[in-house]
Amino acid sequence: MTDKQILEWKNRFAVIGAWLVAILFFFPIFWMVLTSFKTELQAIAIPPLLVFEPTLDNYTLIQERTDYTQYAWSSVVTSLGGTALAMLIAIPSAYAMAFSPTRRTKDILLWMLSTKMLPAVGVLLPIYLLSQKLGLLDTKIVLVVIYALINLPIIMMILFNYFREIPKEILEASRMDGTSTWNEITQIVMPLAWGGIASTALLSVVLCWNEAFWAINLTSSEAGTLAALVASFSSPEGLFWSKLSAVATLACAPIVAFGWLCQKQLVQGLTFGAVK
Amino acid sequence: MNRTLVRLLQAPSIIVLLMWMIVPLSMTIYFSLIRYNLLYPERTGFVGLSNYEFFVTDAAFPPAVWNTLILVGSVLCISVVLGLAIAILIDRPFLGRGIVRVMLISPFFIMPTVNALVWKNMMMNPIYGLFAVVAHAIGAEPIDWLTVYPLLSVIIIVSWQWTPFAILIFMTSLQSQDQEQKEAATLDGAGFWAQFWNLTLPHLARPIAIVLMIQMIFHLSIFAEIFVTTSGGPGTASTNIAYLIYAQALLQFDVGVASAGGVFAVILANIVAIFLIRAVGKNLMV
Known part of the structure; x- marks a missing residue:
């Protein structure tokens, strides 16, 4: 040969x-x-x-017995709500950090990321008791707030990286022309960073959708998400495999399809925009 | 932009994260110093460090620390090595590459709870699971995976989910590798391994660091996979720190001891975080 x-x-x-x-x-x-x-x-x-x-x-049975639509709705609301809230907080902050960095900016970002490493169980009880006091247990609001908080460090990191890649010269030129900060953000930065913002939001939605720990521990029948619904099938229904499979398929299908469609953007987000 | 505006814009994210860290953490620290068991509400009072002593001297504690380290370490090794191998394998044009890619990355988008349930029932069940069926077919004795090799089972399950993550990222960064350089190396007679060590691996150094960092963040507190499959058992064979604290708090109702465990977990996470951020943190920023 x-x-x-x-x-x-x-x-x-x-x-x-x-x-x-x-x-x-x-x-x-x-x-x-x-x-x-x-x-x-x-x-x-x-x-x-x-x-x-x-x-x-199996699919009809699931619908009759567990009210799939209600759980799915909770998943949609908490994923989108958590993502929107986090983006609202993160975009201005990341913008300020990227365009007017100080000596401590990078340390602040790494500190933010380190909060992501705190195991959720370490703070479960206080959060549980606080939400009980505030009457937020088993509501979508508590999940929206928590999802926004747990994804905020990652979102900050990614947005920071994206904003940094916008050439400073463009901004300086526009400032010379006397553009206001608001116009600068909406007319120059946002259009340029749009891809990055979209990738970040997509990743955040995926992470929220699959989050199980807080959903299992803070919600039940009212605001339970699909992740919590699936977990409730864990032991007692041991051998009802086809029903379990039907629930699981319904719970995963939306986000897997979403992941397939947005592969490229997700990779950008997943690597904090640091891998091209 | 003037300084005040910059501060003003930065403030919300810093303040909410500070609160997210400080409020629950100080409550956890407070709980860890008092007697607080939901089963015995009449027993109260300051107990100093005895909750910590109880948590650390608990027979389940050393295996939990050990299991956490083994779990994180082995999943990291498996996913990076396998992820690299597979990413290189599919880094060439061939028929159906798009489909292969979609199939390979799908497990990453599956919910951890679903992932764990599918493996527990349909793969690892000792009677009806596919592993058992295969074992029977080749004349071997079926293994009750979750009972006999609980920690290994959890490692397999978590690796199945996270190797696709590594593939996804390595695959993407391989595409930006300089092809002409590789061709030149081939013409010069450099073999596969020479090219791998001298060209591919240096090119992937940064993605590898990022994969390690992100996975570490998610693996230190693995919970759902254990909750759904082994419940930390049999005994403490697959209990990690996260699950041990959960068991103290919600199965034994001892808020005090569980909070001590929480503080311990936070300290452990911070130690790891400091090392990790020192080592690869700067890689994460453009």
Whole structure:
């Protein structure tokens, strides 16, 4: 074989390998979706069934029994609300830090990031008791506020990086022309940083949607999110796999589809805009 | 912009985060110094450091610290090494690359609770799970994964979720690698490994640092995966610090001891954070 042929074969093996790895990684998800269309008996059949007559019973049952729409609505409201609140606080702050940095700016940002490392359990009880006192237990408001707070450090970091990349000369030129700060933000910075702001918001929505700890511990039937609904299926319904799969599929489908569509923007956000 | 405006704009984010840190933390510290058990509301009073003593001398404490470190360490190793390998594997044009990419990154978008439930039931169940079925098919004895290898099971579950994260980021930064440089190296007779060590790895240094940092932030307080699968058991075999505190607070109702644990976890997180931020923090900013 010539060198070229060897290279071709190597390439072919790599492609087969890539497909195998992809199938392996995707398999649990595929299996979950497949199981959601089985009856409970089919779900635990040995050997496992790949071909069967699909049923939609699980999905209708979930709707009847658990009020999926209410949980889904909670997820939507808390994810979007938390993200919006955090962005509202973060955009002006990150803007100020990026365009008028002081010696301490980077340290402040790293301090913010370090608050992200505090384990939530360490402050669970105070937060629980405080929200109980304020009558906020099992409301969407408490989740919106907490989601905004836990995502704020990451959002600040990403926005800071994006704003930094806007060439300062443009701003200086506009200041010479006497543009006001407000116009500077809305007409020059925002259009340039739009992609960055969108990536940041997308990432924040994904993180909020999948958040389980606070949702499990602070909410129940009123404001419970899909993540909490799924967790409630953990032990007692041990062998109701097809119903579990149906709930799980419903809970994940929106955000997975969202993730597929926004891959590029999410990578930007996930690396704090520091990897291109 | 003048100084006042700058301060004014910065203030909200700093103030809310300070409050988010200080208010609950000072309450936690206060609780940790008093006798406070929801089952015995009549027992009150200042107890000094005895809650800390109780938490640290609890038989579950050393394994919890150990498990936390093993869990974070192994998931980091697995996801970075596997993520690198897979990212390099798919860094070439081929049929269906878009689909392969979508399939590879999907697990990252799955909720941790769903992820854990799917693995617990449909993969690792000792009778009906697919692992057991495969074991039977090749004539081996099926293993009750969550009972026999609880910590390993949690590591597998968390790695399955986070390796795609590493793939996603390495894949993206590989695309910005200088292709001409690689071709030149190939022409000069540099083999795969020579290119990997001298070109690819240096190019990926920053993304690797970022992946380590972000994963560490999320892994130090892993909770949902353990809550849903093993509940920290059997015994304390898969209890990490986060779960141990949770168990103290909500299963044994001892707010005092749980708060002492919370303070301990915060200190541990800060130690790790200082090291980590010193090491890779500056990488995170443009």
